[in-house]
Amino acid sequence: MKKTIYYSNELSDDFSNTNIKRKKLGSKFKYVHKNIFWRTICFFIYFIVALPLVFIINKILNHQKYKNKKVLKQIKNSGYFIYGNHTSCINDVFSVPYLVFPKRNYVVCNPDATSIPFLRNLVQMLGAIPLADTFKEQKNFINCIEKRINQKQVITIYPEAHIWPFYTKIRNYTYNSFKYAVKLNKPVFSITTCYQKRKILKRPKVVSYIDGPFYPDQNLSINEASKELRDKVYNIMCERVNTYSTYEYYQYIKK
Numbered sequence: 001m002k003k004t005i006y007y008s009n010e011l012s013d014d015f016s017n018t019n020i021k022r023k024k025l026g027s028k029f030k031y032v033h034k035n036i037f038w039r040t041i042c043f044f045i046y047f048i049v050a051l052p053l054v055f056i057i058n059k060i061l062n063h064q065k066y067k068n069k070k071v072l073k074q075i076k077n078s079g080y081f082i083y084g085n086h087t088s089c090i091n092d093v094f095s096v097p098y099l100v101f102p103k104r105n106y107v108v109c110n111p112d113a114t115s116i117p118f119l120r121n122l123v124q125m126l127g128a129i130p131l132a133d134t135f136k137e138q139k140n141f142i143n144c145i146e147k148r149i150n151q152k153q154v155i156t157i158y159p160e161a162h163i164w165p166f167y168t169k170i171r172n173y174t175y176n177s178f179k180y181a182v183k184l185n186k187p188v189f190s191i192t193t194c195y196q197k198r199k200i201l202k203r204p205k206v207v208s209y210i211d212g213p214f215y216p217d218q219n220l221s222i223n224e225a226s227k228e229l230r231d232k233v234y235n236i237m238c239e240r241v242n243t244y245s246t247y248e249y250y251q252y253i254k255k
Contacts, residue, residue: 024133025132041125
């Protein structure tokens with residue numbers, strides 16, 4: 001029988017089951033590290049250790065497939081944003097770094113990711129950019145986003161915010177996170193994870209579809225351009241799951 005999950009609010013319910021006790025970032029939290037030793041270790045962990053593991057996990061363990069990934073090659077000399085549906089803790093973390101290499105991928109995440117004891121630095125080295133708690137942190141957060149984009153790197157955002165494992169639809173989400181792309185006038189791609197039935201195993205096959213680039217309309221206001229960009233991404237993601245997400249491993253029912 002399918003596992004059944006009951007939800008009440010698709011904007012706020014979370015089913016990641018990580019049970020991490022959230023800690024505030026604090027005024028001394030560094031979004032950008034300038035220490036040469038920290039940066040050297042960061043390079044080693046990301047490119048020498050993590051990326052080979054990403055390849056093994058994606059190709060050998062998860063058998064994850066990517067469709068239309070050639071569109072990413074259209075943007076070589078600029079940073080850009082990728083927006084995806086949030087349906088897996090592991091797959092979502094490991095999907096994009098493999099796709100965007102040799103660019104480096106950074107992920108906007110919940111502060112829970114940097115709340116794990118003794119792992120805060122490691123999570124940051126792997127690309128985590130936690131959302132800010134205070135006004136001062138917000139300024140540093142925005143500066144970090146801008147710096148990484150100006151370095152021609154990639155920022156991945158999951159606008160649904162909360163993990164719903166194996167969910168086969170696209171949840172409603174706001175346009176707020178699209179303001180980053182509008183303000184910096186950078187292109188946007190979508191990565192839509194779909195689930196399909198395997199011939200033998202019950203666990204579904206994972207296929208991710210990449211679409212874009214989508215560009216913000218600089219003739220509109222920030223809010224209007226963000227809404228338009230959000231709608232483009234949302235609509236193509238809905239189109240992808242409606243067509244290619246054909247197997248419901250978990251059943252979600254609204255209370």
